[in-house]
Amino acid sequence: EPEVTQTPSHQVTQMGQEVILRCVPISNHLYFYWYRQILGQKVEFLVSFYNNEISEKSEIFDDQFSVERPDGSNFTLKIRSTKLEDSAMYFCASSVSGLSTQYFGPGTRLTVL
């Protein structure tokens, strides 16, 4: 069964550094998402992406964040200057259409020191 994959599984970085989290969505899916989950808390929507542009973003997704689909398979989330409060699990998800089942990847645990 096709899966969403994410790399790395765990990223440790110093405050102020840039990080790029990578995702490979399911190949025939057209909608891509990033979510984050602070330890023990709920899943929070960051951004959705369709047709090579952001279709929706939350208040969390400020100027420090950006997304890109640099080629036909990868979908990346960049955090330009990490803060301590960015420490969380970041999940990528993809779906066939905007209102259908979202398939989540295994997540990248980001630790900002």
Added chain:
Amino acid sequence: GQQVMQIPQYQHVQEGEDFTTYCNSSTTLSNIQWYKQRPGGHPVFLIQLVKSGEVKKQKRLTFQFGEAKKNSSLHITATQTTDVGTYFCAGLIGNQFYFGTGTSLTVIP
């Protein structure tokens, strides 16, 4: 801001007992999805409800969408240890899914 609330936050049940989690929104939802997240895992889609008053069943799981499309529930009959995890609802408002706060289920053998 938009919020989707879930109760209870935690639930401990004896194996074989029933379990229900409730999801409430102050805003009408276009649809609602339910996910299960095992400890240390990622959210896994369970089901999507779209119509007012809709009820769907998956084996021991029963999902319901309220008539006003502002609330939903997930009921598990005769829980098993494999049901352990956190159950999240996610309501669609506009073009964004808002996840509920989750209900963490512990099943005591």
